[in-house]
Amino acid sequence: MGKHKQPNVLFIMSDDHAAHAMSCYDSKINETPNLDRIANEGMRFDNCFCTNSICAPSRATILTGLYNHKNGVKTLGDKFDSRQPTVQKTMKENGYQTALIGKWHLGYGGHSNPSGFDYWNVFPNQGEYHDPVMYDMGEEKVYKGYATDIVTDLSLDWLKNRDTEKPFMLMCHHKAPHRPWDPDEKHMHMYEDVDIPEPPTFHDDYSNRAEAAKEAQMRIERDLRERDVKAKPPENLSAGELKSWYYQRYIKDYLRCVASIDDNVGRMLDYLDEEGLAEDTIVVYTSDQGFFLGDHGWYDKRFMYEESLRMPFVIRYPRAIKAGSVTKDFALNVDFPETFLDYAGIDIPEFMQGRSLRPVLENNTPDDWQTSMYYRYWEHLSIEHRVGAHYGLRTHQHKLIYYYGEALGSADSMDEPRTPEWELFDLEKDPYEMHNVYHDPEYADTVEALKKELYQLKEKVGDHE
Structure with a gap:
């Protein structure tokens, strides 16, 4: 890193937040001013993809730099073996303070507990939006309040009490906006008086495609539950009206959860500014995969179709990344750990299967950069x-x-x-x-x-x- 010290890393990841629900990605349905700050002051990746569009496998890949057949987490039913090498272990071994706060979702108990972190405090499984149980270094506690606020509060507390002589890597993992999309009181009434635009493929009939698209059970009007939309539909609606009713109930709560994330990311960015840490901190905002926001008439993810495959990925590091940069070069979740290690000046382990994004971030993309994934x-x-x-x-x-x-x-x-x-x-x-x-x-x-x-x-x- 030359004369500059090792950068801090603040890795903020939400769950199921599609890129097309961020205004820096030209969203047609909401505004995300604080997430946009990261993009405007750093780089936005337009072609960042996950290698398996489902929560636990993506998280395992981000920790290990390995595809799922290598890290052992192919599906939600596979527990993560925390004994294997991970990015946080490597950074901790090289002088970094490490912490994970929020969603883990890689199994709990025994060898599936978080490891390689100086501090961890995680939700069991999916966790709850309101008054969640969390495991504070293994001790079960109930936190009063809203999950997104709590994860941010705990993250800020850890930052305030850290050893200021060491660089840090903080993984701040939000539950939101995962199903069942429970908003907090502050954002409960957003969008009440507006209709959210329906996506162009909302009325997809799945013709001229594989039977897999027809068989999937994640249709807005058929497969959402009363718990998801918090109400019973009105009677005497036509089929089209019923589908639109379900969509509006779903998407508004989804966007309310996103609004809380945006507010809390703003709190984290303000803290870095106030403490003079912004110049020396790599800040990433991403999600574990994309999500269908009524696209193709669906919610959820899993498919290799674009809305599910594409991850939002915005990154800021003033010392190396030009403000307002945008790239269409490919990036994958398997590349994230190598990127952090590269900037930290730590040798990237040979077993990792991704590639550091650093040359792309510094507008020096190699001729042999990946053009397929x-x-x-x-x-x-x-x-x-x-x-x-x-x-x-x-x-x-x-x-x-x-x-x-x-x-x-x-x-x-x-x-x-x-x-x-x-x-x-x-x-x-x-x-x-x-x-x-x-x-x-x-x-x-x-x-x-x-x-x-x-x-x-x-x-x-x-x-x-």
Whole structure:
């Protein structure tokens, strides 16, 4: 790092926050002024993707720098083995103070407890929005208040009491805006008098696509529960009116939860400013994956479709990242730990499978930077959402998806074979992924080339199942 000391790292991650619910990503449905501060004072990644769009697997990848078949967390049913090497352990061994506060969601008890942190205080499983139970270094406590405020309060307390002679890495992990989207009192009445715009694909009928899209059970009007929308629908609504009613109930509570995150991120940024820490602190805001906000008529995630695959990722570090930068270069969640280690001046372990984003952040993208990425969702037809297991490849122009139709012994999967299916989308001509062109003769050469690249990438990351 030359004359500059090792940077602090403040890694703020929410759960299920889609990029298209952030105004710095040109959201049509809300404003996020404090999240935008990070983007405006640093860099926004327009093509940041997760390698498996579901909570626990993404979190395991971010800690280890490994794809899920390597870190052992392929599905929600797989517990994380905390004995394996992680980014926080490596940073702690090299003089960093480390802390994790908020959502862990990688199993609890025994070898699944957080490790490599000087301090940790986490929710059990998903945690509750109001008056949550948390495990403070293993001691069960009940905290009065709202989860997003509490995680921020505890994070600020830890920062205020840290050893100021050491750099820190703080992972501040919010529960929100995860289902069931319970807002706090402060934001309870936001959007009461407005209608949130419905997305362009809201009335998708799933024609000209794989059967997997039709089979999925996460439709706004059919699969949301009364607990999710906090009310029974009015009687005598037409089918279209009922779908719109469910959407408005869902999306408004979702956005109210996001508003609380935005407020609390503002508190964290203000603290860094007040303490003179902003120049020497890498600040990241991201989510563990994307989310369907009525897109394709859905809520939830799991699919390799864009709204689920894309992660918000904004990062600020005034010493190295030019304010107001935007990049379309690819970034993956498997790249995050390598990036932090690189900036800390710590050797990146050879076992990690990602690549430091530092050259991209400093506008010096290498000629051999990745232009395609490998994705795999392992849960096959889980009871809750019934999304078929699949893997695939995304390039800057195309997306190739293979629904292989088997559980392959994965946890949370059902032993219900399906006929394998392929999907190909031309993202330039069809950005909303409404037209599968896999069987179009005009794309025959493209299919052949992409399949070859897919299996090369699959082999490169060591996924042999």
